[in-house]
Amino acid sequence: MPGHDGHDLVVVANRLPVDITLDDDGKVGWKRSPGGLVTALEPVMQKSDGAWVGWSGGPDLEVEPFDADDMYLVPVTLSADEIERYYEGFSNDTLWPLYHDVIAPPAFHRQWWDTYRRVNQRFADAAAAQAAPGAIVWVHDYQLQLVPRMLREQRPDLRIGFFNHIPFPPLELFQQLPWRRAVVDGLLGADLIGFQRAGDASNFIRAVRRLTDYTTRGPIITMPDANGKPGRHVRAASFPISIDSNHFDQLARTPEVQARAKEIRADLGDPDVMMLGVDRLDYTKGIRHRIKAYGEILQDGRLDVGHATLVQVASPSRENVGAYQDLREHVEGLVGRINGEFGEIGHSAIHYLHHSYPPEEMAAMYLAADVMLVTSLRDGMNLVAKEYVAARSDDRGVLVLSEFTGAADEMSSGALLVNPHDIDGMKDSIVAAAHMxxxxxxxxxxxxxxxxxxxxxxxxxxxxxxxxxAMPSRSEYV
Structure with a gap:
């Protein structure tokens, strides 16, 4: 811990912005993780002498706080059992499907909830220890929804923000959660609760009205003080996230990336139309619906493999969760069937890539693609859509975008919006994009x-x- 009273800004997220490694001698090494969050917060953290509290990424990895890229990183240790119950279990097999319109059924286990609560307390304790008097603490995402209240109970002097990167579900779905009131109260420990879409903020306000007796007026929730009288205010509002768009724009303009884009098209046999999907292999992304639609387009003869191809990048995700294992088998079986039925020597219908790629390669793929397919069944934002647009300094290419993404709120005037459940409508839009x-x-x-x-x-x-x-301090309420 540095020799002062703490940090003026503390970021609390499930993961640190670096991947930590330990060599045989126990010496700590690290490699920066790619991601928009660190890009957004690194300058303000360096300016504010900020600290970042997050899980180190591996089981039972105990590492003392350290400096990296002029940020002070505070690792939180999780056991293998806690990773299974808090992260893979409650976060990704309970909250994730529940918050994404129950596309897959959520599992409700009391042991997972107990571990989630215990781990959230550990994050809150670590943040409280790092924050200077009156500091700003910014908590991120669904894995840490109990942290704001836990933090406020320890440190009422703090100004606390929370941002939910995924959707917040309608009340009718959220009510399924046995611990719904505890989650709402956990979030209401914050002064400001941010969501990707205005609809998500409205869903949260509606949950507060139904599950509590707190007074709400528009986006403001009034919390009672110790005597039951009106106390501090909590604001719930939308703050749609974006990307480092200028950096991506400049990256796509480099000769190396532009040469690689031409090479990609040549490797595919220089098709008239290259379509691209880039997703984590997740059931919320609509990959199966997209591939089914594309297969039917080929079957209908509206496109053919001699002139068009689909490249589907599906990066590995949560491979220990059963629903994701089932999805991978289904997608790979579907790709194999379509390639077997419609592929020709030298021309595959679908090029399926189960890898992750660095930003330079992704920029080249975006530049190579005539049509970008973003067909999520539900998505908080979807930054791939924005990366594709940022890469297209040539003003070419067509974005086919699901109306169930946060990005659709901002990009409706230029994208072709689709309902991925409407296979016939999606087919028409894909064909229209190919011929635009x-x-x-x-x-x-x-x-x-x-x-x-x-x-x-x-x-x-x-x-x-x-x-x-700008939110009023506690002293301004009395």
């Missing part, structure tokens, strides 16, 4: 790029922290 003339592509892409390049991730973090800082 260059003038129409340019008109749509310019609209998209104006939005994405102006509303970048730095603007998002500045906006959230600006509102949080």
């Amino acid at each position: 003339d260059h003038r129409e592509q340019r008109r749509r892409m310019r609209r998209l790029r104006r939005r994405v390049l102006s509303d970048d991730v730095a603007k998002w973090s500045d906006s959230f922290l600006g509102v949080l800082t």
Whole structure:
């Protein structure tokens, strides 16, 4: 711990912004993890002498706090059992499916909840120990929904923000959670609760009205003080996240990336139309619906493998969770069937890639793709859609975008919006995208790029922290 009274800004997230390694001598090494959150927060953390509290990434990995990239990192240790119950269990087999419209059935286990609560307390304790008097603490995402209240009970002097990166479900779904009131009360420990979409904030306000007797007025919830009288206010509002769009724009302009884009198309046999899907292998992403639609387009003869191909990047995700194992088997079986039925020598219908790729390779794929398919069944935002637009400085390409993504709220004027459950409608949009003339592509892409390049991730973090800082302090309520 540095020799002062703590940090003026503390970020609390499930993971640290680096991957930690230990050599045979027990010496700590680290490698920066790619991600928009660290890109957004690194400058403000360095300016504020910030600390980042997060899980180190492996089981039973006990590491003392250390400096990396001018940030002070505070690792939280989790046992293998806690990873199984808190992370793989309650976070990703209870909350994740529940918050994504129950696309897969959530599992409710009391042992998972007990571990979730215990781990959240550990994160709250670590944050409380790092925060200077009156500091800002910004808690992130569904894994840590109990932390704001736990933190406020220890440190009422703090200004606490929470941002939910995934959707917040309608009340009718949220009520299924046996611990629904505890989650609501946990979040209400914050002064400002941010969501991706206005609808998510409304869902949360509605849950507060139904499950508590707190007074609400628009986006403001009034919390009672110790005497039951009106006390501090909590604001729930939307702050749509973005990407480091200028960096991605510049990356896609480099000669190396542009040369790689041409090489990718050549390796695919220089198709007239290259379509691209880039997703974590997750049942919320609509990969099966997309592949089914594409297979039917080939079957209908509206496109053929001699002139069109689909590249599907499906990066590994949560491979210890049963629903994800089942999804992988289903997707790979579907790809194999379509390739077997429609593929030709030298022309595959679908090129399926179960890997993760660095940003340079992704930028090259975006530049190579004529059509980007983002067909999520439910998504808090979907930053892939924004990365594709940021990479297209040539004003070419077509974005086919699910209306059930947060990105659809911002990109409806330039994208082709689809309902991924409507297979026939999605087929029509995919075919329309494949045949769209260059003038129409340019008109749509310019609209998209104006939005994405102006509303970048730095603007998002500045906006959230600006509102949080402007919230009245406790002394202003009395």
